[in-house]
Structure formats: structure tokens, C-alpha cells
Amino acid sequence: MTLLTGLFAALAITALIVILGYIAVTGVRELNLSFLVNEPKPVGEPGSGIANAIVGTVILIAIASVIGLPIGILGGLYLAEFGSNRFGNAMRFLIDTLTGVPSIVVGVFVWGMMVRPMRHFSALAGGVSLAIIMLPIVARTTEEMIRLVPHSMREAALALGAPVWRMSLGVVLRAAAGGVATGAMLAIARIAGETAPLLFTALSYNYISTDINQPIASLTYQIYYYAGSPYDQWHAMAWAATLVLVGLILTINLVVRVLARQRYQ
Amino acid sequence: MTTNIATAPSRLRRPIRLADPVFKLTTLTFALAIASLVVLIVIVMASDSTLTFRKFGFSFIWREVWDPVREDFGALPFIYGTTVSSLISLVIAVPLSIGVAVFLVEHAPRALSTTISFLVQLLAAIPSVVYGLWGIFVLAPLLRDSVYPRLQSALGFLPLFRGTPNGLGLLTAGIILSIMIVPIITAVTTDVMRAVPRAQPEAALALGATKWEATRIVIQNARSGITGAVILGLGRAVGETMAVTMVIGNRPQISTSLLDPSFTIASAIANEFTEATSEVYRHALVELGLILFVITFIINAMARLLVWSVTRGHGKVAHV
Numbered sequence: 001m002t003l004l005t006g007l008f009a010a011l012a013i014t015a016l017i018v019i020l021g022y023i024a025v026t027g028v029r030e031l032n033l034s035f036l037v038n039e040p041k042p043v044g045e046p047g048s049g050i051a052n053a054i055v056g057t058v059i060l061i062a063i064a065s066v067i068g069l070p071i072g073i074l075g076g077l078y079l080a081e082f083g084s085n086r087f088g089n090a091m092r093f094l095i096d097t098l099t100g101v102p103s104i105v106v107g108v109f110v111w112g113m114m115v116r117p118m119r120h121f122s123a124l125a126g127g128v129s130l131a132i133i134m135l136p137i138v139a140r141t142t143e144e145m146i147r148l149v150p151h152s153m154r155e156a157a158l159a160l161g162a163p164v165w166r167m168s169l170g171v172v173l174r175a176a177a178g179g180v181a182t183g184a185m186l187a188i189a190r191i192a193g194e195t196a197p198l199l200f201t202a203l204s205y206n207y208i209s210t211d212i213n214q215p216i217a218s219l220t221y222q223i224y225y226y227a228g229s230p231y232d233q234w235h236a237m238a239w240a241a242t243l244v245l246v247g248l249i250l251t252i253n254l255v256v257r258v259l260a261r262q263r264y265q
Numbered sequence: 266m267t268t269n270i271a272t273a274p275s276r277l278r279r280p281i282r283l284a285d286p287v288f289k290l291t292t293l294t295f296a297l298a299i300a301s302l303v304v305l306i307v308i309v310m311a312s313d314s315t316l317t318f319r320k321f322g323f324s325f326i327w328r329e330v331w332d333p334v335r336e337d338f339g340a341l342p343f344i345y346g347t348t349v350s351s352l353i354s355l356v357i358a359v360p361l362s363i364g365v366a367v368f369l370v371e372h373a374p375r376a377l378s379t380t381i382s383f384l385v386q387l388l389a390a391i392p393s394v395v396y397g398l399w400g401i402f403v404l405a406p407l408l409r410d411s412v413y414p415r416l417q418s419a420l421g422f423l424p425l426f427r428g429t430p431n432g433l434g435l436l437t438a439g440i441i442l443s444i445m446i447v448p449i450i451t452a453v454t455t456d457v458m459r460a461v462p463r464a465q466p467e468a469a470l471a472l473g474a475t476k477w478e479a480t481r482i483v484i485q486n487a488r489s490g491i492t493g494a495v496i497l498g499l500g501r502a503v504g505e506t507m508a509v510t511m512v513i514g515n516r517p518q519i520s521t522s523l524l525d526p527s528f529t530i531a532s533a534i535a536n537e538f539t540e541a542t543s544e545v546y547r548h549a550l551v552e553l554g555l556i557l558f559v560i561t562f563i564i565n566a567m568a569r570l571l572v573w574s575v576t577r578g579h580g581k582v583a584h585v
Contacts, residue, residue, distance in 0.1 A: 001367075005367045008368060009364070013385065019399055019444075020391075023399070072295075074292045075299045078295065082289060091299075094304075096565070104504070105310070106306075107534075108313075108538070132302060139296070163282065168288070194393075223398060224511070242398055249390055
């Protein structure tokens with residue numbers, strides 16, 4: 001039995017290694033400095049790059065974080081500090097449901113809410129849809145982390161005469177800050193890899209753009225676009241862009257894990 | 266409970282104090298904003314699909330046509346594709362995930378167990394579009410050239426494996442999906458198995474049961490939670506978009522062969538939404554999205570109830 005179940009575990013890890021290994025080996029061929037700093041060029045021209053997508057992904061993540069982190073963290077704070085009742089449970093259920101909403105549905109929703117009234121695709125709409133995906137994750141991890149803060153710390157703060165808001169923000173949230181930050185980083189890693197909600201919100205753009213009112217490129221959209229093209233050169237670029245994206249996401253995951261381990265030791 | 270401690274002393278010290286109620290109200294607003302998004306999604310999508318709902322009513326769900334030119338729409342081919350590809354993924358992922366979970370909980374030493382579960386969770390960190398890319402250029406050609414021909418020569422007499430496979434189709438999508446949902450099923454199964462009181466298997470061992478029999482007792486005790494884990498995995502598979510879109514072949518047809526191209530609800534929206542030229546066409550796609558939302562909502566609510574029934578009072582549950 002140990003052997004069989006161990007074999008299953010080995011199989012799962014083999015799948016991981018095979019996929020990551022293939023990305024590394026194939027992606028590294030096209031990866032060089034000019035690939036990272038140049039804008040895309042027509043097929044066949046040398047020196048084509050994905051700078052537009054890198055800048056776009058950073059901007060989309062920034063927009064999503066500006067919206068998603070404060071709302072998510074303070075919402076989670078409410079659930080932890082005041083949400084231990086039926087009303088809190090109902091909200092918790094709805095928030096958990098939001099976690100399970102397919103990301104493509106979020107894209108359709110934001111299209112109806114923002115893109116159609118504004119009459120054009122925009123980085124802002126893309127950022128909002130990523131924020132919606134981020135919100136429930138941030139809120140629930142924040143809640144969990146805050147619940148880990150010992151009750152005596154709250155009582156000590158109140159005994160010293162602190163009002164509730166100072167106790168929550170200055171003592172409780174601060175004590176949980178490390179955990180909240182790792183939750184936020186995991187949420188960022190998650191949205192960095194999202195494509196579906198960007199398809200009809202942020203769309204894409206062939207040049208470096210910082211205008212949040214205009215369509216914007218992203219690594220994920222670029223990979224999808226290149227993968228569906230008939231050109232070998234673009235396929236190679238898709239693999240290289242994938243290496244950049246997966247490298248980013250795995251780095252965040254590893255850093256979070258190292259930090260979390262340090263905290264518990 | 267916090268509120269009791271919190272409000273009592275502040276009332277004693279200063280009768281009028283605005284900061285605390287304002288603080289509570291602000292955080293409440295944020296929490297409510299997140300929670301109400303789900304409701305808002307339903308409202309917006311329902312109002313964006315009125316045209317097709319008026320035209321076809323509930324028959325939209327079981328109509329088999331998808332003809333944008335004649336503005337004749339039905340969801341059945343997509344519901345079929347979604348259902349079959351998700352079921353295939355469960356058939357592969359469930360035994361594998363439960364096996365991994367049993368290994369992690371019952372057999373592996375602690376240090377090895379944390380490392381393995383971290384690595385398995387990394388599979389969930391890989392973006393969907395990356396699975397799609399790998400599916401198109403690595404998995405699909407491999408299946409087309411070396412697996413499907415053998416499958417056909419062995420089981421070709423079954424209608425499930427007929428046709429001339431080009432590598433893109435239901436089975437390929439199901440295989441990719443199975444890799445993607447192994448982490449979530451494994452994580453939740455591990456948690457619910459850990460929530461079973463250790464006294465159970467230990468008592469069985471003390472009575473002379475073998476290690477395997479003791480493990481079976483743990484699995485039996487955790488079975489509603491494991492069912493919940495499986496349903497959560499199903500929810501993931503049903504809503505998965507990019508990877509499936511890239512390998513399923515995107516043809517709205519109902520074919521008995523698992524090797525034929527198909528289409529899922531999510532991939533239809535991803536593929537056709539920006540190309541939808543008429544208002545009715547777009548409403549049809551939004552209604553597909555609404556159907557997908559309702560399906561995943563039911564699936565998730567069920568799963569959460571099941572997992573919660575096992576793990577309540579037993580500490581941490583994986584974040585899903």
C-alpha cells in the first residue's frame with residue numbers, strides 16, 4: 001500500500017517536473033535581454049520582444065492590488081473581529097462562493113459593467129476583473145491570520161485605553177501583518193497567471209502602454225495569442241514568455257514558503 | 266465576542282465616540298462589497314441575456330443548434346462538452362489524488378510529507394494558459410501519435426474511441442484538466458483525513474487490523490469530506506477556461522467519441538465573445554455564462570457543506 005500510494009505521489013511530482021522542465025528547456029532558447037526590453041515586431045523580423053506584455057502585466061497587477069488589497073484586508077478584518085455571528089457566516093459563504101466563480105464569468109461580468117458602458121477595452125477594466133478574483137482570497141486569508149492573534153493581545157490593548165479601531169489596526173492587524181502579506185503575495189501570484197478575465201476587458205496592445213484607459217498587453221494574453229498563431233517564431237516566443245511568467249509565479253510561491261517557515265520557527 | 270470586550274470599556278470612558286462606529290462601518294462596507302459581488306454578477310449577467318431568454322426560454326438549455334448566422338442558439342453541445350470533459354478529469358484525478366493524500370497522511374514521514382504536498386500544490390500555481398500551451402505542443406501530439414492509435418486498435422470497437430483523432434478533443438481536455446485538479450482534491454482530502462480522530466485507526470490497529478484496514482477506517486470516516494473534495498475538483502474542472510479552450514478543438518457538436526473535438530461553456534465564451542457580431546449572439550454567450558455560474562454555484566455550495574461537516578472544529582482547512 002505504501003508503495004502504491006507513494007507511486008501516485010511520485011507520479012504527481014513527475015508531472016510537475018516534466019511540465020516545468022519542458023518550459024525551462026524550450027523557453028530558454030529564445031530568452032535574452034532584447035526579448036525582455038523590445039516591443040513585438042512583425043513575424044520574421046529579428047529582435048522581437050515582450051516588453052509590452054511585461055509592462056502590461058505589472059500595471060494590471062498594480063491596479064488590481066490598489067483596489068483588491070485594501071478592500072480585501074479590511075473586509076477580512078471585519079469578518080475576523082465582528083463576523084462571528086449568523087450575518088458574518090452568510091457573508092463568509094458568499095465570499096467563498098466568489099472564490100469558486102469561474103474567472104471567465106468574471107470577465108463577462110466586468111465587460112457588462114465597465115467595457116460596454118465605456119465603449120472600449122481598458123487596462124482599468126482588466127485590473128478590476130483581476131481585483132474581483134483577488135478579493136475573496138485576500139479577505140479569507142486575512143481573516144484566518146487575524147484569528148490566529150492571541151486574544152490576550154486585544155485585551156492588553158483595550159486595557160491600555162486604546163479604542164477598538166486602534167486595537168484592530170495597530171495591534172491585531174500588525175501582529176498578523178506577516179501572514180496577511182503572504183496571503184496578498186499568493187493572491188498576486190494567482191492573478192498574474194489569469195488570462196480568461198482579460199480576454200474581453202484589457203484585451204491586448206502591441207506597444208508599451210501605461211494609459212489605464214486604453215487596452216493593455218499582458219504576458220498571459222500574449223502567450224495565448226502566440227500559441228494560437230501558425231508561426232514557429234511566435235510559438236518559440238510563447239515558450240519564452242511562459243518561462244518569464246512561470247518564473248515570476250514560482251518565485252513568489254517559493255519566497256512565501258521560505259518566509260512562512262521562518263516565521264513559524 | 267470581540268465586540269463585547271470592545272464596546273464595554275469605551276462606553277465607560279467616553280460617552281460620545283465616533284471613531285469606533287465609523288471604523289466598524291467602514292470594514293463592514295468592504296466585507297459587504299465583496300459578498301455582494303456574487304449577487305451583482307447574477308444581476309448583470311441576467312440583464313445581459315434577456316434577448317435569448319425571451320426568444321428561447323428554458324429550452325435554450327436543451328436545444329442542440331448553435332448557428333450565429335441564423336441567430337439560432339442552444340446550450341446543449343456546450344453543456345455536453347463541459348460535463349464529459351469534467352467527468353473524464355475526475356475519473357483520472359480522483360484515485361490519484363486520494364492515493365497521494367493517503368500517502369501524505371498515513372505513510373510519509375512528516376518532513377517528506379510537507380515537501381511533497383508543497384510540490385503537488387505547485388501544480389495549482391501553474392497558470393491555465395501554460396497548461397494549454399503545453400497541451401497543444403507536447404501532450405496533444407504525443408497522444409495523437411503514440412497513445413490514441415494504440416487505444417483505437419485495442420478498444421476501437423467501442424463508439425467511445427471511434428473517428429480519426431487529431432489530438433485535440435474531449436479526452437485530451439480531460440487529461441489536462443485532471444492534472445490541474447489533482448492539487449485541490451489532494452489538499453482537501455489530506456485535510457479531512459487529518460481531521461479524523463487518531464484514536465480511530467489506532468484502535469483498529471490495536472485490535473489487530475492491518476495498516477491498510479486502519480487506513481480504510483480513516484477514509485470511511487472522512488468520506489463525506491472526501492466527497493466534498495471531489496466535488497470541489499469538479500467545480501474547478503467545470504469552470505476551467507484557457508487550457509480547455511486550447512486543446513478541446515472547439516467544435517459545437519455532440520459526439521459519442523471521446524477523441525472528437527468538442528466545446529465547453531467556458532471555452533465557447535472565451536472563443537466567441539469578442540467576435541459576437543449581433544446583440545442576440547452576445548446575449549446567447551452571456552446566458553451560457555449564467556448557466557456556468559449557476560452550475561458552479563451549486564457545485565461549490567454542496568462541496569463546502571460536505572467539507573465543513575467533517576472538518577468543523579478541527580482547525581485548518583485548505584484554502585480553496
